[in-house]
Amino acid sequence: MKMHKDEKIWLALSFGLMMIFMLITGYQAIAEGMEPPSNTDIIDPQKVDQTAPFDKPGIKQIGDKEYEVVMTLQVFSFNPGNIEVPAGSTVHFILTSKDVVHGFEIAETNANAMVTPGYIQKVTQKFDKPGSYLVLCNEYCGAGHQAMSTTITVK
């Protein structure tokens, strides 16, 4: 099979580009911990209220400027909602759904995760800038999906 020289160069460059792209992606994910939310713990989706830690959803300080938020997502709300943390805090969110698939997105940050029933999802986000952050559900979940939001106030 004969191939033009230009094409060989182009394909070699293309291949190289993809390999570099893959290497950077892999390096960032593994070495720098920039992995997508991928927690694998499971839970009975029909017994969320009776299962720890989701029997007591809420925010808890676990260190200096470090918080843990245990949160349930259900049509069409986040519980707890309207959280407040001081600027510079790192917040660990532990999430699960009590009904259908929801999304957990903090707008204007990179925090973004699918929250599917039966699984416990984990997301960590550091809030440097004070302000009101919009948390919203970005997976269609029903008639009130557009109303499913809350805020995180960083002071």
Added chain:
Amino acid sequence: METALNQTFKTKATKLLGVNKQDAKISKTYLFVSFVILLVGGFLGLAQGLNRAGLLELPSWLNYYQILTMHGVFMLLAFTTFFTFGYLYAGLSHELGGLLPKVRKIVWTAFASKIIGAVLVVIPILMNEASVMYTFYPPLKAHPMFYIGLVFFAVGMWLCNVGAFIQVANWRKNNKGKHVPIFSYFATGINVLMFFALIPVAVEVIYLIPWSFGWVKTVNVMVSRTLFWAFGHTLVNIWYLTATSAWYVIAPKLIGGRRWSDTLTRVVIIALVIMNITGGFHHQIIDPGISLPVKMMHVFMSLAIGFPSLMTAFALFAVFEKTARKQGGKGLIGWYKKMPWGDVRFLAVFIGMASFIPAGAGGIAQTTNQLDTVVHNTMWIVGHFHLTLGVTVALTFFGISYWLVPYISGRILTPQINKLGVIQTWIWTIGMIFMSGAMHTAGLFGSPRRTSYTTYGDHATALGWDPYMMCLAIGGTLLIVGIILQVYAVINMMFFAPKGETEFPIAEAEENASPTPYWTERWGIWIIVMLIVVAMAYVVPLTEFIVNGPPGSPGFKTW
């Protein structure tokens, strides 16, 4: 020998008499239905765009999520399926000397099955019993009729695949040792990919039916999602592969050139068939329950699909440049002036193709772990597939219609309709730049997809998205004008244009080409390789979901 002679005779007869009447009727019916669906789907899209911009309040009997579900099903599944088969069967009939009588029967049965399926899907959506989107993620539970309709639709698609296999196999039997002609080779690849991609979603739907009836109490959410995306992403790539066939086979002829290397063209098709199904997994990059190494492997598998597309990019621009230079084009890029920009059959296809450069780049970006996390389920994704499907695929299909519809109708493309087509192509392009551009940008700022108009209690962040939503509505309005012009052109070419002969433009192979190796015809091997790749990708996560998965979820009707 006798059959071969017979075949040649038939081929000649078809060439002499133009299109086979019975086969033309099949393609005509498929294309007519396709463009009617496009028209309805377009208005549904417009309603969403205007609602999203806060300009239109939708009535309670036809709410945003019903409209969105229908828009998705119509555009992604129905418009594309009917167009693709109308196009492929016209080509198979033309290239392989007319369809076999039993293939015709199969294709008509398939048509009936798809129509029944579509009706069964639409009824529950209109009754507000199936506002579950095109992805119908459980545990959202639709009316059983919705899932049963999907089965009928899938069976219709399968029958079309089988019809194509029989047609091609018959040709191969009568032409032992020869290469299947290039258009039919594309058709084979497209049908193989579709046949296998439908399996996972069929398994999912059949698994959901007893649950939707209430006979089974719970369902495995992650298994369903995974089976869906094995199909869902492949489906859009099937439409892309269909568009690609017109770039490789048709476009060179329209500009008076020859095709690119026959071998490399076939290699691209094989590569796209083998690697595609595993690509679906990148829709689950931020899902729980899937470990990081599995996600990494899938990112690599998804990125690999970019390679054949980069081969395509080179091949097509090389063909254009070569042809233009032969016709006297000069300069580093001055040759582009020689291209027939006033010919809608070329212009629409070219813009469709060129738009795949940003569309493909965006796709590569959102396929990777970190970048997907930024844009997952935001308007960015909607912008992405309006660029890939809405421009690359749709404009290519539109471009095809300006010779295919006259060809099957025994009519011609008049200069007036050509002009109308050029205008519609530009309206479409500008509309999509507005709409897709606005979607991409708003998505980067966090605006979610599949969400009706909301300001989230007048939150400043959400209010900041409003100007982009206005751009989106402007784009959407231009697009509906484009759709009306396009459908008008199709109806005109089908029923009213002057009678005459139109050619099915298949370009010839390049000059002094080295012979294509016969291994490209070994579909058995390629299918096995494809299945191995699919197994590598899916066996581990699916086993994990089933063996170590959580208790199932009961269904919910949350709308």
